[in-house]
Every structure is written in structure tokens, then in C-alpha cells.
Amino acid sequence: MRDLQPQAAQAQVQELARAAAQDLLAPSATANDRDERFPEDAMRHLARSGLFGINVPKAYGGLEAGVVAYALAVRELASACAGTTVGLMVTNMVAEAITRFGDESQRQRWLPGLLSGAHAAASFCLSEPGSGSDAASLRATARREGNDYVLDGTKAWITSGGRAGLYLVMARTSPDGGSRGISAFIVEAGTPGLSATKPEDKLGMRASVTTQIVLDGCRVPAANRLGDEGDGFKVAMGSLDGGRIGVAAQACGIAAAAQRCAIEFAQGARADGSALSEQQSAQWLVADNAVELDAGWLLVLRAAALKDKGAPHSREAAMAKVFCTEMASEVASRALQVLGEAGEDSRYSAERNLRDARVTRIYEGTSEVQRIVIARECLKALS
């Protein structure tokens, strides 16, 4: 370990995200959570500032800033509003998939628009009602008809469903072949046969819209296929691989918000004649939060730095994800404890942070999937 200071360009992205978090997200975070309101205008603002394509080349309107910068930005944004941030993260994932797996005409066709506010989000459609962690068993189909594909099936837990401009859809182009029979498609909003169901009523991340996406004879040109036929699973896994670092960073942002809330409360509240912050009961909760936050953040930075270098990082990304997401639940729960009864009150962020933290242990690979990945790597290393 030689240095942990972000480079100037990374710090600039962090600063951009911090300003956006304060100006665009923080003021309406409580209301958006309460009313389940997707902040469409804020999302388009974020798009125009480049934050929809943090790892996308500048030529297409992105920031081309790398994974460390992405983690820094996500942490800042998530500390203001985790729900809005998840929409942004998924959009980044789709933008990166187009960059990485699309050809030049596909990049030109979709990226400049997406990164200049033409859409409020992009969606990533992999999971189905019958397949989550076991993604290779998905059942949606894409049937070739001349120069088109016809997509049928149902996608579940789709972030920004119904609000996105682009949908990256994984569907089966071959009935057998398991993970090798899957292909990836970009489906534009408004394509006949694509529809979103009523939004899910969720525990947390309520500023983000989650729906099912129903594909019913949805016809897309073959030119919308990302990569070759059969590359879909690779596209999906390649996207999720970076996604785990993002979710870990998001969890750090949620935890940091909860910790700040707890500290500010402890400094203002009084107990037994002195500030609550002078009681060891509160200090212990704050100290444990601080340590775990730092430990988690170091795991995130390490995984991000490895990915930026192009080095193997699946073990490190999985460690960051499982540690940070479970840490965020713990930290938010301790923060609530510092606040006591006030912790139940939505005037303080702690209860929202606690609700928002929970799903990070589930999406983009559950904690259980992360532990399987880590254990596999550990057993291999010492066998």
C-alpha cells in the first residue's frame, strides 16, 4: 500500500458527485422516499453532467474516469439518496455494456443520447420471476425472424422499469446450451410488445422504480443485438462484475449517511445532564460504525484499484460487496439505536438508511453468492 489519495481527475468526479448529491438529491430524498417518486428531472441532470457514463469514453459523452472514480461518485450520491443512485448505477452498467460489447454504430446510436439526458435511465433485464442468483436458467426467449428478433418472457425486479429509455435484455436464442444459449439485446422504450407492470411497493430504495418488464412479441432489429448470439451471459456477468464494486460503494454511502446522522444527533441531544455524545453507550456505537465503515471502504478501493489496472478482482469485489452491504445494515441499525425513539422518525435519515441498506445484500449477487465466490477462490488458493 503506497497511497490512498485519489488522483486529481478522480477527485474532480467525486466533487462533481458531491455537488450533485447536495443540490439535486439531498433536498428531496425524504419526500421521494415517502411518495415513491422517481426523480426524473434530477436523473436527466445527472446524465448531462456525465454521471451516467463515469467509465464511458469522453468521445461518447462519458467521463472516462475509471472504477475508483466511479466508487467515489457512487458513495457521494448514495449518501444523499440511495434510491436515485441505484437508477444511476444500473444506467452506468448498461452504458458500459454498450461501450464494451457494442460495435461502433451501436455506441454512436445509443450512448450520446443516453449521456446527454435523452433518457431518465437505462434498465438491465436479467432476473426473472423464476431465476435470480441462478441467472443461466432464465427462460425469456428471442426468436429470429428475418432481420429481427421477437422477444417473449417476463423480467423481474427491473430497476427504472417503465421510466428507462433503453432496456438491456438477456434472452434465450437457443433452447438448450444453458448459459451459452443466451443473447443480449437493447430494446428501446416504446417498442411495441415491451411493457412495465405496476411498480413494486418496496421496503427501501423507494425513489427508485422497480417493475416487471413483460415482453410479448416484442420485435427488435438484429442490429440491436449486443455481441454475438450466445454472448448474452458473458455480457451479463461482465456487467455485474463491476456492479458489485458499485453496490459496495453504494452501501458505504448509505452507512456514511447513517453515521453522520447518528453523530449529529448525539452531539445535539442530551442525556443525564450531558450531551449524548459524552456517553460511552453512544460513543461505542459511533466507534464501531467508524471502524467498519473504514474497513469496508478500503475493501472497495482495493477492488476498484485492481479493476482499474485490469487485474483479477472477483474475490476482492465479492469481499467488498458482502462486507460493505452487511456493514451498512449494521451501521444503520446502530445509528438508529443512537437516535432512540427519534430513529423511527423520517425527519432523520437513519430509518431510510436502514431500509435502503437492506436490499444491497440481495441485488447484483446476494451475500450468499458472494460467499460462494470467495470460498471458491480461497479453497483454490490453498489447495
Next chain:
Amino acid sequence: MVDFDLTQEQIMVRDLARAFALKDVAPHAHAWDEQSRFPVEAVKKMGELGLMGVAVPSEWGGAGFDTVSYVLAMEEIAAACASTAVTMSVNNSLVCDPLLKFGTDAQKAEWLTPLAEGRKLGCFALSEPASGSDAGAAQCFAELSADGSHYIVNGTKNWITNGPDADVCVLIAVTERGQGNRGMTAFISPMPSEGLTVGAHEKKLGIKASSTSQLVYSNVKIPVSLRLGAVGDGFKVAMTTLDGGRIGIAAQALGIARAAYEASVRYSQERMAFGAPISQLQAIQFKLADMATRLDAARLLTLRAAMLKDQKVRHSKESAMAKLFASEAAMWITTQAIQVFGGNGYVKDFPVERHFRDAKICEIYEGTSEIQRLVIAASALKEVSA
């Protein structure tokens, strides 16, 4: 720039320590523990290898490496034998470090050089029978003689690691009563000295091969020339020293935890249950995954604190975080390791029983977990109000 890579030099130090630990320490660790035998030969060889003064500049007899290298070396030694590691840690962090930072050139020449070269062994005396965490309540008193040539020291120091084997002690004593933290001064106390009695070896739960005793001072004369730092600076010397010492103990905890973790991974691939190695069971896999994750998190916190010390940036909070997290991770990981081993983990035929006992002290010495939490909370609260 965010850079987690080790330098060539750091890798070299780690590999040197690893090779030594595997050859000269690990094979004996079990017996040393059984016999509560101080590892004299290993300590001597560590001196020859530069491991007793890793971060001391070569002009003062040290190896001239950085704190990150020290952490890496400590982890390797501790993975083999936690007792040998704490002997090393005390000499490096609690004795060489304050001599380097607060000593005069004459003091360095006389004491630091032989300590860093491993020709002498040091100990550090702050705690007393009635004051551990509350270091400001110390009673041991150093009174300036009438002619001003020496101090006369009376009092008892407790839980002194290396005490029975040391040639010199960095002593923190009260020089002005009623002044609390500001009334303390640090001394270089040669051993043996007339009037200084080394108490009986403590019988301990873990780190049994390291020696621990009381030091009883009864009219011990220490020349004024051996005062370390200014009068009244003793508490500052102690706290600054412990900021570094905590990094060493965090590294010790890392080594203990890693040994337990690696033993568990290997055992899980050999031990059969229900017709297959238990490593194929998710119940075991998930334990291993959590052990590995906490170990990595602890190592990152420890390396960060070491890096900041090398950058000469204030690192009290980061050292406290490293020490707290790594020691609690070691306790947790060694507990899980025994669970992976089942009944075999509970007997001395397998190493994890020793690792479990050795881990506990890391949560206590050089600042209990509770003291670390106080340090961290104070710092976290200050950051937000600022």
C-alpha cells in the same frame, strides 16, 4: 493515487521474514508454548536478520525499512508464533521507536543501536498493578536527587512483556505528583540495576512463550542523562509510542488470524464428512469466506495505519481502528477455526487451539478494545462537528 501495491523492498522484507518464520520459528512454536519457553535462539536470529529494528535507520543499527515492511514482517512471524512476534513487536515499537523519536544522539548510540541490532532486548513499562487503561493514574515515582545528578525511582510496573529477558526498559514514571498526565516523564532504565527486581513469570492463557513479569523499583538510581525527552513529556512519549505499538499488535493479530484461517482451509479439504471433504459444505465454505474477508479488511486497516506513519501523518485514529478491528477479527477467526476443526480444534494436537488462546491478549494489551473505541469515537465526533 490509490495504490495498494507493495514495493519490491516491502515484498523482500516479507519474504525474508516468511522464510525465517517457516524454518526457524513455526517448527518449534508448539513446544515453546507447551513449555512456556522464551524463544532465545529465534530472537537472536531475528536480531541478525534486522527484524528487531526493522524501521530503525541503518545509521542507528536498524534495517532501515519502513513501517509497512515492519507490519508485513510481523504478520509472518506471528503466523508462526505469536509469542515470538510480541517479543519482536515490543522491541521494535515500544523501545526502538521512542528512542529514535525522543532520544538524544548519545542515548541512541548507547541504547538504540544495540537494541536495533538485536544485541540487547528492550521492554516498556507503563502499566501498574492499579493502573492499566487509566495510565495517568500511575504511581511509580521518580524523584530528582538533591544534587540533581540522578533520579531515584520507586514503584511497581505490571505485565511487562520481555521483562525477565530484557537488558533495558523504557520506563514511564511520575516526576510531579498531582499533575496527572502532565506530571509524567520517560526514562531509559538499564537492566539489571541495583534495587530493580524482576518479578516471577506470569502464568498466562496465551502467548505463553513470551515472558511477562512485574518490575519492582526500590530506590533505583537512573542518571539524569537517561531521561528520555523533557520532564513532563512522559505521557506524550507513551501515547505516541502506543500509536505505533498498536500497529504492531494489529499485525500480530493478523498473523494469528491468518494462521488459523489457513489451517482451517487446509483441514476442510482433508476432513471427510457425509462422503466428501467438508470444504464442499456451504456451512464450512461460508465460514471460510467470512474469515478471509475479515482478515483482508483487518490487513487493509493495518497497512493504512502503517502507511500513514511512514508518511508522518497523524494516525492515532487509524492505529486504533487497525488494532481494534484486527484483534477482534483474530478472536473471531480463531473461534471459527476451532469450529471448523470440531473436536480436533479443542485439543493441542492441532494448532488452532494455540491460535485461539494467543488471540485474546491482542484485545487487551497496548490499549484494550475499549480504549481504542474511546480514541475512535472522540475522533469521529470531532470530524463531524468540525
